[in-house]
Each structure stands twice: as structure tokens, then as C-alpha cells.
Amino acid sequence: IGVVPKLRDVFAGYFRIGAAVNPRTLVSSADLLARHFNCITAENEMKFERIHPHEETYAFEDADRLAGFAREHGMKMRGHTLVWHNQTPDWLFEKPGGGLADKALLYARLKAHIDTVVGRYKSDVFCWDVVNEAVADEGSELLRESKWLRIAGEEFIAKAFEFAHEADPDALLFYNDYNESHPAKREKIVTLVRSLKARGVPIHGVGLQAHWQLRSPPADDIRAAIERYASLGLKLHITELDVSVFEWDDRRADLKSPTAEMMELQERRYEQIFRIFREYRDVIECVTFWGVADDYTWLDHFPVRGRKNWPFLFDERHQPKPSFWKVVNGA
Ligand SMILES: Oc1ccccc1CN[C@@H]1C=C[C@@H](O)[C@H](O)[C@H]1O
Numbered sequence: 001i002g003v004v005p006k007l008r009d010v011f012a013g014y015f016r017i018g019a020a021v022n023p024r025t026l027v028s029s030a031d032l033l034a035r036h037f038n039c040i041t042a043e044n045e046m047k048f049e050r051i052h053p054h055e056e057t058y059a060f061e062d063a064d065r066l067a068g069f070a071r072e073h074g075m076k077m078r079g080h081t082l083v084w085h086n087q088t089p090d091w092l093f094e095k096p097g098g099g100l101a102d103k104a105l106l107y108a109r110l111k112a113h114i115d116t117v118v119g120r121y122k123s124d125v126f127c128w129d130v131v132n133e134a135v136a137d138e139g140s141e142l143l144r145e146s147k148w149l150r151i152a153g154e155e156f157i158a159k160a161f162e163f164a165h166e167a168d169p170d171a172l173l174f175y176n177d178y179n180e181s182h183p184a185k186r187e188k189i190v191t192l193v194r195s196l197k198a199r200g201v202p203i204h205g206v207g208l209q210a211h212w213q214l215r216s217p218p219a220d221d222i223r224a225a226i227e228r229y230a231s232l233g234l235k236l237h238i239t240e241l242d243v244s245v246f247e248w249d250d251r252r253a254d255l256k257s258p259t260a261e262m263m264e265l266q267e268r269r270y271e272q273i274f275r276i277f278r279e280y281r282d283v284i285e286c287v288t289f290w291g292v293a294d295d296y297t298w299l300d301h302f303p304v305r306g307r308k309n310w311p312f313l314f315d316e317r318h319q320p321k322p323s324f325w326k327v328v329n330g331a
Contacts, residue, residue, distance in 0.1 A: 006036055007313075010327075015281060015284050024296070025292055029295075029296075032314060039286055040070050041079075043080075045062040046079055049089045079121060081128075084133060106156075107159060122168045128168075130203075131175050135177055142188055143192075165202035175207065181222045189229070193234065206229045212244070214244070214247070215247065230283040237287075237288065239290075243269050251304050255308065270326055278330070289313075292314065293318045295316040
């Protein structure tokens with residue numbers, strides 16, 4: 001059989017190729033990771049609820065193991081994520097006697113968290129998703145409702161970037177979001193990031209999660225989003241790429257394997273996506289998949305629990321799919 005080219009070598013002149021990993025896939029996908037990738041992101045292990053479950057308790061073991069793998073294999077590591085409305089423990093927002101914490105207490109806790117976590121991984125993590133998904137999806141509001149916003153107002157975003165910069169002045173600091181190519185949400189993200197930059201907040205990049213489907217978002221929206229974010233003069237990272245075989249509102253759960261049509265569409269979709277990424281190689285520094293191979297994806301639980309999905313370039317047996325060959329042959 002022909003030798004399978006290494007993704008990271010195929011794209012050496014364009015951008016780093018990354019994957020989200022967790023303690024299980026670190027073992028099950030170790031060979032694919034070592035061969036094809038030169039950057040990793042902890043899928044959950046550096047999130048607030050996992051690494052700092054109680055005010056006086058930090059849990060570094062899993063994150064340390066992932067950072068160790070990156071070090072052993074000469075890979076870079078993206079830090080994900082410091083401030084988010086999801087997967088964040090309730091204690092952070094509570095006053096000792098009960099009730100909502102005030103801004104001063106929340107900031108003191110956030111600074112302690114960031115000093116501890118960013119400080120610990122200073123030599124392993126080269127960039128952080130400092131704030132994840134703060135922009136509202138629908139409606140006229142710029143920011144989504146959250147305990148962060150309720151307690152501290154919109155300044156929590158700038159504060160998080162300032163704390164992260166103080167903890168590691170060398171780290172590249174990113175704002176990360178999904179549905180980043182939807183025109184309305186795209187313009188809100190541009191408004192937020194432009195305002196942060198104008199106020200001298202230490203922000204260096206925008207993370208496009210790129211949780212995409214076979215037919216959406218359209219290529220023109222993806223191009224427009226990359227152009228608009230690039231116009232801010234910041235670095236772009238594709239941070240959580242996967243191509244679901246189901247459209248967002250398709251809740252069918254009857255399939256045990258992808259249909260031939262799905263695989264044909266996915267092949268053409270990945271070819272189109274990587275043609276766009278190569279075109280914007282000057283501003284895109286890193287392309288990270290939100291997983292490695294089809295044997296495990298967060299999409300197996302979201303948006304439909306227990307519904308299998310097949311979103312990656314490698315199949316459930318870790319073999320390159322037709323999409324893989326379209327991507328490497330297009331480079
Ligand atoms: O695609 C979405 C739709 C609705 C809400 C959030 C998202 C994406 N949210 C992402 C997905 C998986 C998590 O592991 C990541 O940390 C998170 O950034």
C-alpha cells in the first residue's frame with residue numbers, strides 16, 4: 001500500500017495542523033497524533049470545571065498528561081479555555097454565605113485561576129482561548145447573557161485578557177467563537193474584537209471554531225468571515241474544525257454508518273474548505289480539528305445524545321477517508 005503522507009508535512013509551508021485530545025484518545029489515537037499533527041488542544045481538561053473544581057482544589061493530572069505528550073512529540077499546545085459560560089463551576093459565582101458573588105470577588109478568583117493555570121503551562125501553551133463564546137447568537141444584544149456579564153458587566157472580557165497577559169506576557173491571546181461565519185454574528189465578533197483592540201486590550205487573535213456541516217455555512221460566508229477578521233490585523237486560528245454529516249436541525253438517529261452520499265459530500269466539502277484555508281495561509285496560523293478520527297467525536301453526543309457522527313479525515317478504524325486524499329492532494 002502507498003505510504004500515507006503526514007498532514008503536518010503536507011501543510012508545513014501553510015499552517016500548523018492540530019487536534020483536540022482527551023486522556024482516552026491520547027492513547028487510542030496516539031499513532032495518528034504523532035504522525036499527522038504538530039499542535040494539540042485539551043478537549044476538556046483545561047476547562048474551569050475540570051482543572052479548578054473547588055476554590056481550594058486544582059486538578060492538573062489530566063492536563064499535565066496532555067501537555068507531557070505535546071512536549072514529548074515536539075508539538076505546540078493551545079490553551080482552552082479560561083472564561084466561558086459553559087463547563088464552569090457554580091462556586092466561582094457564589095458568595096460564601098450564598099447569593100451571587102460581587103465583581104471584586106469574581107475578579108479575585110479569576111485572577112487566582114489565571115495566575116495558577118496560565119503560570120503552570122507557560123512553557124507548554126503558546127496561545128490561549130482567553131474568552132470563549134461571549135457574543136450573543138440571536139437578537140440585537142452584542143453579548144450573551146451569563147453570570148460573568150450579570151456580575152461584572154462587559155468589562156469581564158477585557159479583564160480576562162489583562163489577567164492572562166500579566167500571567168504570561170509571551171502567550172498569544174485569542175477570542176474564540178462558533179457560528180463565526182454567520183454574517184450577523186460575524187459582525188458582532190468584529191465589533192467586540194475591534195473595540196478590545198482599540199482600547200489597548202492585549203488580544204492577538206481570533207479563533208474560528210469552524211463546527212461546520214456538509215452544506216453550511218456557504219463558502220462565501222467562510223471567505224467573508226476570514227476577510228473581516230483578518231481586516232482587524234490579528235492572527236486567525238481555526239480552532240475546532242469538524243464537518244458534521246447532519247445539518248444543524250437534522251435530528252435523525254437511525255444511521256449506523258454514513259451514507260455514500262454523505263461521504264461524497266464530505267469529500268467535496270473538505271476539498272473546498274482546505275482550498276479556502278490555503279488561500280488565506282498568510283493570516284491562518286493553525287488549523288485544529290476538534291478530535292482525530294471518527295471513532296470519537298463530541299458530535300456523538302451533541303446536538304443529539306448517542307447519535308453517531310463521522311466528521312473527520314480518518315475513519316473509525318483510523319484509516320484515511322477519501323476526504324483525507326482530497327485534502328492532501330489539493331495542497
Ligand atoms: O457548536 C456549538 C453549538 C452550540 C454551543 C456550542 C458549540 C461549540 N462549543 C464548543 C464545542 C465543544 C466543546 O468541547 C468546546 O469547548 C466548545 O468551544
